Amino acid sequence: MQKEVILLKLGEVALKGLNRRAFEDVLLKTIRRRLQGAGQFTVTSLQSTVYVEPKDDTADMDLAEERCSKVFGVVGYTRAGAAEKDLQKVCEKAAEYLKDTLEGVSTFKVECKRSDKKFPYKSPEICNEVGGYLLEHFPHLSVDVHHPGVTVWVEIREACAYVHADSKPGAGGIPVGTGGKAAVLISGGLDSPVAAWCMAKRGVELTAIHFASPPYTSELAHEKVVRLLRKVSEYAGRIKMITVNFTKLQEAIRDHCQEDLNTVILRRFMLRAAEQIAKAEDCAALITGESLGQVASQTIQAIACTDAVAAMPVFRPLIGSDKAEIVKLAYQIDTYDISIEPYEDCCTIFTPKHPRTRPILHFVEQAEKAIDGEALLKESLEQVETLYITPYDYAGGKELK
Ligand code: ATP
Ligand code: MG
Numbered sequence: 001m002q003k004e005v006i007l008l009k010l011g012e013v014a015l016k017g018l019n020r021r022a023f024e025d026v027l028l029k030t031i032r033r034r035l036q037g038a039g040q041f042t043v044t045s046l047q048s049t050v051y052v053e054p055k056d057d058t059a060d061m062d063l064a065e066e067r068c069s070k071v072f073g074v075v076g077y078t079r080a081g082a083a084e085k086d087l088q089k090v091c092e093k094a095a096e097y098l099k100d101t102l103e104g105v106s107t108f109k110v111e112c113k114r115s116d117k118k119f120p121y122k123s124p125e126i127c128n129e130v131g132g133y134l135l136e137h138f139p140h141l142s143v144d145v146h147h148p149g150v151t152v153w154v155e156i157r158e159a160c161a162y163v164h165a166d167s168k169p170g171a172g173g174i175p176v177g178t179g180g181k182a183a184v185l186i187s188g189g190l191d192s193p194v195a196a197w198c199m200a201k202r203g204v205e206l207t208a209i210h211f212a213s214p215p216y217t218s219e220l221a222h223e224k225v226v227r228l229l230r231k232v233s234e235y236a237g238r239i240k241m242i243t244v245n246f247t248k249l250q251e252a253i254r255d256h257c258q259e260d261l262n263t264v265i266l267r268r269f270m271l272r273a274a275e276q277i278a279k280a281e282d283c284a285a286l287i288t289g290e291s292l293g294q295v296a297s298q299t300i301q302a303i304a305c306t307d308a309v310a311a312m313p314v315f316r317p318l319i320g321s322d323k324a325e326i327v328k329l330a331y332q333i334d335t336y337d338i339s340i341e342p343y344e345d346c347c348t349i350f351t352p353k354h355p356r357t358r359p360i361l362h363f364v365e366q367a368e369k370a371i372d373g374e375a376l377l378k379e380s381l382e383q384v385e386t387l388y389i390t391p392y393d394y395a396g397g398k399e400l401k
Contacts, residue, residue, distance in 0.1 A: 004061060004081055006052040006068055007155075009167055010045070011075035012174050019178075027073045027175040030237065034071060037392055038063040046157075047115065050074070069168070070235045072201050073175035076167030080153075083161045087121055091133035094152055094163040101165045102138050105149025110134070114156045126154055130163075172201065176237050179203025182315065183278035184287040185270060186210050186241075187347060188224045190339040191289030191318055193232050194329045198317035199287050200236035207240045207281045208389070209274050213247040213346040221343035226389065231335045234391040240281070244273055245383040246346055249376040253350075256370040258363075260356040263297045265368050266347070267306045273377060275310050277384070285313045291326065292319050296355035305364045 010027070028043055031050060035041050039059025044051050052064060061079065068077050081097030083089045094110075095102075102108065110131045112123040121129070130152065135141055155162040184196040186208045196206055210225050222243065233239045249269055257265050274286050290298045297306070307314055318326055330336040 002054050002082060004054070004079055005162065006061070006065055007078050007080050007162065007164065007167075008050040008052065008068055008071070008074045008170065009076040010048045010050065011073060011170070011172060023073070023175055023178050026177050027071070030073075030175055030177070031068065031071055033237070034067040034391075035064055038067060068170075070171050071175075072171050072173035072203065072235060074170035075172055076170050078164045078167040080155070080162040080164035083163065085116070085119060085156060085161050087126065087129050090126070090154060090161045090163065091130050093161070094130050094154065095134060095137045097163055098150075098152060098165055101150055102134065102141065102152075106140060107142055107144035107147070107149045108134065108152055109143055109145045109148040110152045110154060112154045112156070116156050116158055119156045126156070130154055171235060174201075174203040176200050176203060176235075177205050179205075180285075181205045181207065181281070181283045182285040182287050183207045183209050183274055183281060183283040185274050185289075186225055186229065187289070187345045188221055188228065188339065188341075188343055189289065189345065190323075190330050190336070191291060191294075191326055193228045193289075193335040193339065194326050194333065195287055195289035195315075195317050196229075196232050197235055197329070197333050197335075199315060200232065204285075204287075206232070206236050206287075207242065207278070207283055209277055210241060210243045211246040211270055211273070211346050212243050213250050213349060214245070216247065216250075216349045217344050217346050221345065224338060224341055224343050226387065227338050228335050229389045230391060231333060231338065233389050235333065237391070239389045241387045241389050242277055242281075243385045243387070244277070244380050246270075246273075246380055249371075249373075249380055250346060250350060252371040252376055258367040258370075259352045260354055261359055261364055261367045262350065262352045263347070263355045264302050264305050264359045264364055267297055267302075268309045268364070268368070269373065269377060271306055271310045271314070272373075273380060275312050276377075276381060278312060285315055286310065287315045287317070289318055290316045291321055291323070294323070296357045299357050301358040301360070302356075305359045305361050308361055 024045055031043050040055040042053045081093050083093035110127040112126045114123050150165050153164050179202050182204045184206050186192045208229055212222055229239050253262050253265050
């Protein structure tokens with residue numbers, strides 16, 4: 001019996017009826033993969049709880065907990081102390097394992113889950129015993145069943161008993177891979193990494209497409225996107241990143257198209273390129289970080305002109321979000337500091353002085369005819385680079401810089 005385990009509470013996974021088994025399988029596989037490098041664990045599920053048990057004392061439980069906190073499909077998680085299935089031992093374990101927590105509060109209550117129905121005591125008796133023992137050993141405590149400072153949970157299982165305090169909130173969402181595949185258009189900005197994360201949270205496996213225009217955009221700008229994706233991949237799992245060279249196309253737009261429509265034309269070519277790549281990668285939708293009204297290319301009219309070139313659904317999870325809300329999420333997923341590094345993006349080079357905020361599709365289509373878009377697009381799509389982004393250096397168990 002190991003001294004300590006991590007318990008993960010499953011969210012919507014549990015509600016999916018017949019799909020439940022399949023969802024759980026994906027989730028368990030994900031958890032096992034994410035734990036690589038943190039030690040040897042057995043990962044099993046029972047009644048909406050996943051048990052992450054270290055096989056020996058060398059496991060890095062802090063690292064394992066951190067990894068588990070980023071698995072979509074988990075609504076809550078907690079570390080728990082294991083005790084022999086003997087009521088006295090359970091009491092002692094609760095007092096010892098939760099000592100720091102109990103010293104930091106003035107009220108508590110005990111809850112019990114008794115899944116081993118053969119255990120000779122019933123739940124209310126267990127709660128009474130453990131509660132009484134804790135009151136005796138922590139004289140500053142009193143019981144408050146309505147608003148306790150902490151709830152002490154006792155779980156009586158087949159093999160042993162567990163004690164733990166309240167769970168911490170997990171990443172939520174549904175397991176990545178159960179929602180199909182989509183391609184996210186990723187820049188080095190604040191919004192697109194957050195948009196990618198939002199869709200991964202809904203179970204979508206991500207492929208990332210980045211447009212670069214060297215030498216106008218630098219190697220450092222590209223590397224910034226890689227670092228952003230690595231942060232996203234801590235939640236989303238492995239991400240295939242495809243970088244497309246857009247230099248010639250952008251130069252042609254700059255040199256030949258009507259200036260105030262350049263941005264919307266560029267965005268249409270981005271979407272065309274992205275859709276072709278997405279199809280080849282078996283992705284069924286595109287994702288962007290657009291938010292309504294944020295810039296000229298994100299008005300309803302501009303978005304309509306952009307979407308006119310794509311047959312696939314284009315998801316914009318941030319469309320109704322304020323910048324402040326997006327920033328909050330960027331902090332939460334730790335992409336903020338990278339996003340604000342001042343590198344150029346292909347959308348910010350050659351920007352027209354007065355982009356049209358209400359472009360009309362007919363005129364955009366006309367303006368586009370000034371270049372041989374098809375040939376330029378084809379050339380761009382022949383110059384792609386592929387990288388696989390993983391969250392951790394699994395071999396060494398360390399995070400990559
Ligand atoms: P972000 O913060 O994501 O850069 P933004 O508010 O700066 O967004 P734009 O630069 O107009 O807005 O980009 C809108 C969306 O277009 C981005 O969220 C992203 O999905 C996509 N995009 C922009 N630049 C690129 C790029 N270089 N490669 C791939 N996609 C891009
Ligand atoms: Mg941007």
